[in-house]
Amino acid sequence: MSRLPGYWGSVLEVDLSTGRTGRREIPAADYEQFIGGRGLGMKLLWDLLPEPGVDPLGPDNPLLFMPGPFAGFPLPSASRTCVVTKSPITAPVASPHRHASTVSYSNMGGFIGPEIRFAGYDGILVRGRAAAPVYLYVDDDRVEIRDAGRFWGMGTDAFDRAFTEALGDRRFRTCYIGPAGENVVPYASVINTAARAAGRAGTGCVMGAKNLKAVAVRGSRQPDVAAHKRFLEALDKARAGFRGTPSTENWRRYGTGSALVASSDNGTQAVRNFREGTFEHIERIGGLAARRAVWQRDFACYACPLACKKAGRVADGPYPGLVHDGPEYETGTMLGANLLIGDLGGVQRAIWHADDLGLDIISVGGVIGFLMEAYERGCIDRDALDGLDLAWGGVDATVELLHRIAHREGVGDDAARGVRHLAGRMGHETAKFAIHSKGHGFAAWNVHVQPGYGVSYATSNRGACHLNGFTPDRQNGTALVDSVGVCLFARGGYAAGLVEQVLESISGRGWVDADYAAAGERVFNLEKCFNYREGFRRSDDSIPDRFFEEPLTVGPRKGAVVARDAWDRMMAEYYAKRDWDPATTRPADARLQALGLEFARVKLPA
């Protein structure tokens, strides 16, 4: 088989049930069509799951760690690793398939993606389920499934240190789950460097269901490129594009934390379980405050000039001495503004516990916000909360609940199943403020003022997602960036056409503009086909009633609400642009054929 330059031509395949390890060859056409990362991961998922309804927690659900083709080269901010699997958290309103769920993908920065490529693989595919806790050890060609019994139960922070110690070399790059993943909490995260996370969509839950505590990778090799000189030219151009720009400066200074105050001022923040868009105490937990009182140092992912990661220490207040990252926009909002916690030390404390337990902070912040609102309204009482006084703004109660969720104790077991499950148990009117789409919680951007975020949430293939994009074009573009492996925060640093140019110099495959854009659309539509086959339909592309019925009551955008007719028009426009049936959301046959997705089309129900 002819190998495409820039790729190794295979992924590492590990079956935890049998203990077998080996290489799985990837056809050159799959690289050309799906590129890598999220796209190639989706193609592999499709191939590995020929039928709908596979149990996401069962041994048949594959778990893929997918860097993109940029990983392994010193290109700026191109270190993302997309974790791809079948979601353990989403579900359609109705489906003939018992375990129906969407695709799941979630990507993380750091160093492990490049390291997978240095070790000689374009990705890692984990299948099966280990009988007892294990970790995967990869040192170039040496691949071992090793006992992880002594690590089971450890929080991610202590584990990160103990694991590095056990591996005996800091050149190993690792990722792992915490107690939440071990206990198969549907929104458990995969963590690396004790702070970076593939947080969303339940990837850590699937890892835990496989009894896989961690992955460790060390590599000494590097892929080649098709056109060396052109690659170097493009590399120099990319590096120069980030140098000294205001955007680079801002990322270094505040990371995503700069959005905390700005979003609140614009009425676009998730506040009080998405009831409001502005938080009166936002300045206490915003970027400026954090820079002053918490952040000590800025850290970067592999070859990244932005250093958006902020490591800090809480200086004073009730929790002095706590050392951890944050707040970022998402973590500071979901465990801050959304819970009305306006104390920076308290927010940091909640973030540390959630990361240490290996919980997706976006999801769990939504769950706790929902429960706080339910408690305030009297939909759930203190007894049902096992004695927790879950009043708005309570740091101790929040931390306690994080632990009960991760360990699935008492009310924590119900809370671990997400807001949709909780609303189902509590009764009908609570569904209005159970903030999710397809069972996946919303992220920290609120909808009233920016209904485009509603479209992003409603139409995302992994369930609610703020990174998805407001329009089909934007969504296709995001799918591309996630497939190449460039960080979304850095996409503006690459001049127009430069990503394609780099990709061409790496693989030697010529990309014309339309061809390149189609690749993003192809990835998005294959994900959609997967979901459609599972039983997801028009009624699954929805957002909760709250956004239509309860206008904002505070802040500069007081009164903002989404008009139903405007929403219906936006969605109709969306399906028309996508060329999907507005009644069922089924992609048009001709569109799928044009995208080269005939193989998926034939598997769709009529």
Added chain:
Amino acid sequence: MSASEPSPGPLTALDLCGGVRADRRDFIRLAAWGGAGLAVGHFGARTLWAQGPSRQPVYAMILVDYNRCTGCRTCEAACAQFNHPVTVDGEEQRGLGNPSLSNIRVHAFNPDADVPVVCVMCRDNPCVAACPVEPDAEGRRALYRDPVLLTVRNDPSRCIACGACAEACRAHRVGAIIPNRETNRPERMCTLCGGDPQCVALCPYGALSYIKGGLDGRHYALPPERIAAELIARWYGPAQGGDVR
């Protein structure tokens, strides 16, 4: 200033080695005293340049400002790109930057501290002293100092691959030398890129400086674990760590 606010000022091995050279002015004076002047790339907020007249060999080294390093490892790739060129279409080109070949290596710690490690050009070079190979007519062992740049070099034709040099550096200095996995011959000694250090040129954060000068005969070597412990104590305070419920 870029990243940090308020700016913490430079923090280098000169500060950490007993705190003797905590002051930048001291450091510059010292370098001048060395007779050959000083060339500093991104040291602190200012760019300094002073070139002395002497034609004597000058001790030079890469100095890390830990307050600026973000652990991005661009330096590793830049080093490998320059020091491991490839020939493409009959033309020598920079390589693709495989970091496992780099002469500068960034060690990551938790709590977050990143410590780039590179040969610190010890005047007393215990690595060279440890080499058991008899000196040749020019007085060179299999490990020797380059006559022009004073970098540490290996003569593979005489090296017996005993690993004594790597062990000496690891035990007594920074652990810069890594024996080749197959041949066990010493590798990863900084070449100073022939006088134009690429790690300094390409570090996106201005965390590296190329300093030349006498440096009072001292070496500024600490193992990365010691440096990390010191950085963590400074940045995150004594009570660093997580939280209890």
